[in-house]
Amino acid sequence: MKQITVVTESSPGLLAQVSEILAERGINIETLNAETVQDYGVVIFTVDRYDEALVALRDAGVPAVSEDAIIIRIADEPGALARISRRFHDAEIRLRSVRIIRRDAGHGLVALSTERTERALELVKDVLIS
Amino acid sequence: MEAMTEDKALTAEDEGRLDDFYRAMEVESSRSLGYPSNAVFDYSDLYRFLHFPLNNIGDPFVESTFRVHSRSFERDVLRFFAKMYHAPEDDYWGYVTSGGTEGNMYGLYLARELLPEGIVYYSEETHYSVSKVLRVLALRNIMIKTLANGEIDYEDLRETVRIHRDVPPIILANIGTTMKGAVDNVDTIQEILRDFALPNFYIHCDAALSGMILPFVKDPEPYDFAAGIDSISVSGHKMIGSPMPCGVVLAKKKNVDRIARSVEYVGTLDTTISGSRNGLSPLFLWSAIRKLGPSGFRKMVVGCLKMADYAIDRLREKDIDAWRNNNSVTVVFPRPATPVLEKWQIAVFRDIGHMITMPHVTRDLVDELVGDIAGTEP
Numbered sequence: 001m002k003q004i005t006v007v008t009e010s011s012p013g014l015l016a017q018v019s020e021i022l023a024e025r026g027i028n029i030e031t032l033n034a035e036t037v038q039d040y041g042v043v044i045f046t047v048d049r050y051d052e053a054l055v056a057l058r059d060a061g062v063p064a065v066s067e068d069a070i071i072i073r074i075a076d077e078p079g080a081l082a083r084i085s086r087r088f089h090d091a092e093i094r095l096r097s098v099r100i101i102r103r104d105a106g107h108g109l110v111a112l113s114t115e116r117t118e119r120a121l122e123l124v125k126d127v128l129i130s
Numbered sequence: 131m132e133a134m135t136e137d138k139a140l141t142a143e144d145e146g147r148l149d150d151f152y153r154a155m156e157v158e159s160s161r162s163l164g165y166p167s168n169a170v171f172d173y174s175d176l177y178r179f180l181h182f183p184l185n186n187i188g189d190p191f192v193e194s195t196f197r198v199h200s201r202s203f204e205r206d207v208l209r210f211f212a213k214m215y216h217a218p219e220d221d222y223w224g225y226v227t228s229g230g231t232e233g234n235m236y237g238l239y240l241a242r243e244l245l246p247e248g249i250v251y252y253s254e255e256t257h258y259s260v261s262k263v264l265r266v267l268a269l270r271n272i273m274i275k276t277l278a279n280g281e282i283d284y285e286d287l288r289e290t291v292r293i294h295r296d297v298p299p300i301i302l303a304n305i306g307t308t309m310k311g312a313v314d315n316v317d318t319i320q321e322i323l324r325d326f327a328l329p330n331f332y333i334h335c336d337a338a339l340s341g342m343i344l345p346f347v348k349d350p351e352p353y354d355f356a357a358g359i360d361s362i363s364v365s366g367h368k369m370i371g372s373p374m375p376c377g378v379v380l381a382k383k384k385n386v387d388r389i390a391r392s393v394e395y396v397g398t399l400d401t402t403i404s405g406s407r408n409g410l411s412p413l414f415l416w417s418a419i420r421k422l423g424p425s426g427f428r429k430m431v432v433g434c435l436k437m438a439d440y441a442i443d444r445l446r447e448k449d450i451d452a453w454r455n456n457n458s459v460t461v462v463f464p465r466p467a468t469p470v471l472e473k474w475q476i477a478v479f480r481d482i483g484h485m486i487t488m489p490h491v492t493r494d495l496v497d498e499l500v501g502d503i504a505g506t507e508p
Contacts, residue, residue, distance in 0.1 A: 076275070079289035085272065086293045097264065098272040100254045108275070 002067040069111035164476035168371030184409025204412035216356035224380035230338035233363025233379035237334035243389040252302035253282035280312030306340025311458030342369035376411035437487035448504040467506040
């Protein structure tokens with residue numbers, strides 16, 4: 001089941017907002033996990049109609065990250081991202097892209113685009129968000 | 131034989147809609163303070179060319195059987211930019227693009243063809259269109275943190291390149307970031323690459339706005355071919371001003387020639403990203419260059435920098451924390467309240483907003499904006 005992650009400023013209404021956007025299009029949320037990481041709200045969920053959900057969120061101006069990315073949280077310090085990159089390099093797992101989603105309050109959330117394999121997830125299990 | 135089209139008039143309703151639109155554009159173009167478009171230009175002497183289906187299809191340096199084009203003007207424009215950016219004489223190639231994005235796409239396309247295994251490094255304050263280009267070109271890429279002023283974090287870059295030193299680096303350097311006008315120092319970047327003794331690397335500069343600022347200031351940051359870059363993209367509709375978006379991309383010809391063999395794939399000598407290309411925008415750029423020239427552009431840039439300082443002074447008088455980077459006309463301040471954003475088309479990103487003191491920005495406009503910001507709670 002493909003998952004979608006929404007990362008945005010933490011707000012009590014985020015979960016309700018995401019639910020409402022999807023409900024308006026008749027998209028069912030099948031699993032859902034919401035948490036606050038530093039000052040961010042992170043909602044991770046799976047739905048019955050994956051592509052339509054991504055379009056609905058985009059149309060509503062809600063930044064969503066698709067299944068193609070692994071989201072991690074790292075310290076905001078020089079070389080922190082490089083050290084994560086090193087793990088993949090040493091394991092000979094190819095990263096297609098590395099993108100900073102949010103960065104403040106001493107931490108950053110980063111989207112790693114690679115094959116979402118158990119081996120890849122194991123490499124970042126200590127910093128894994130979704 | 132008579133032409134197959136006949137003149138038909140718009141309905142009164144359609145005419146009315148156009149009139150309303152015209153009046154709206156008069157207001158909106160004067161109040162655009164958050165986007166880097168110069169709204170002061172007069173190309174009315176070129177309007178007669180709107181009667182022709184000008185199309186600079188393909189390579190501006192290769193003659194075409196289609197002769198309704200402005201290629202000779204385009205080549206003059208390219209020559210002007212090549213000289214300004216210290217491109218090797220007779221060893222540059224480029225074209226007038228549809229805007230900065232196409233120029234970035236061309237530069238990164240060239241980089242990919244030269245270094246197919248390369249990884250693109252770019253900062254988190256890079257314009258979002260670069261992410262799209264990377265996706266289109268299927269280039270591996272790693273985003274690097276930025277420093278507080280918007281420059282790429284050189285330590286982060288160093289540490290990341292160190293890990294991937296077996297892979298050729300492709301650097302997308304920002305010569306003026308979108309939100310803060312920060313310039314990535316290409317000297318420092320090359321020092322890092324040299325420290326790792328990397329034999330092959332490529333530097334493309336996204337100089338959308340500052341590519342028309344740095345040539346005209348006394349102490350420019352390193353940014354051009356003299357500083358060792360491989361290609362550069364600059365917008366034409368920003369500082370110069372144009373009725374339609376346009377830009378210029380320049381690259382080293384020897385690199386362009388090296389990838390010429392890849393034309394086998396498509397069976398054409400057409401080296402531009404677009405096939406059919408706007409033949410009017412080279413005329414606009416050529417006209418501005420001929421009328422203003424380096425001294426006119428210098429005067430324009432100096433005026434914009436002075437206006438930026440004026441805006442900073444006025445904002446600080448109201449206890450608003452405003453600042454700008456060296457040689458930047460982008461004035462950064464805390465994100466204003468929503469009514470201010472809507473009235474002035476102020477661009478915001480998270481907790482900051484900015485105004486860009488383009489040539490159409492007057493002291494009166496700055497005073498009015500500062501009054502609005504100071505008079506509303508963010």
